[in-house]
Amino acid sequence: MQTHNRVTVDLAAYPDLTVILLGLEITSPRALLSLGRIGRGLAELANKAPDGLLHHQKLSRGWRQPGFIQYWRDFESLERFTRTNPHAAWWRHFMAKHRGCGFWHETYSARRGFEAIYVDMPSPLGFSAFAPNITPTGPFASSRKRLGRNGKVSQTDADAALMPEAT
Structure with missing residues (x-):
């Protein structure tokens, strides 16, 4: 008789757990610099x-699509990290000189919900493969x-979407 080492986890200590999947898609050899x-x-x-x-x-979809998964205690910790260096510098550099690759991330928050962003991706993946794609403003x-x-936008939010955002 075969035995299995089945385990599960107790996430009670992580009520605000936030998981982020992120990755790149190489679209040209220049991406190796990035x-x-x-x-x-x-x-x-x-x-x-x-x-x-x-x-x-690491979470890879093949050599052209390196990716990662990160588990954060809460969204505030993740957000604090993204707004400070070194992450803020990486993001500014990528947005200025992405050098032949697309970028994506999807965030799953236990209390807040889900969100995603896709930059210069050659084909839809994740949420963008089935949900309406909109401009991030x-x-x-x-x-x-x-x-x-x-996916729910109030009229006030819809009006605000017409205004440029300095984020």
Whole structure:
């Protein structure tokens, strides 16, 4: 008789758990320059995890689509990390000089809901493969604003979407 080592987890200590899937899609050889910079940054994370990062691991969809999954204590810890260096510097560099690759992330928050962003992706994946794709302005300009929306936009939010956002 075969025995299995089945386990489960008790997440009671993590009521605000936030999981983020993120990745790149290489669209040209120039992307290797961006990947080197991102790789060094991820090595820093492995050596000194920011406050609130519970776990970080590789999640790949093949050699052209490196990805990662991160588990955060709460959305506030993740957001604090993204708004400070080194992450803020990586993001500014990527947006200025993405060098032949697309970027995506999807955030799943136990209390807040889901959100996502896709930058220069050659084909839809994840939420963008089935949900309406919209321009990330107004109430959709930042992760914080996108979380909890679940596709519902009030008239006030719709009016605000017409205004440029400085985020």
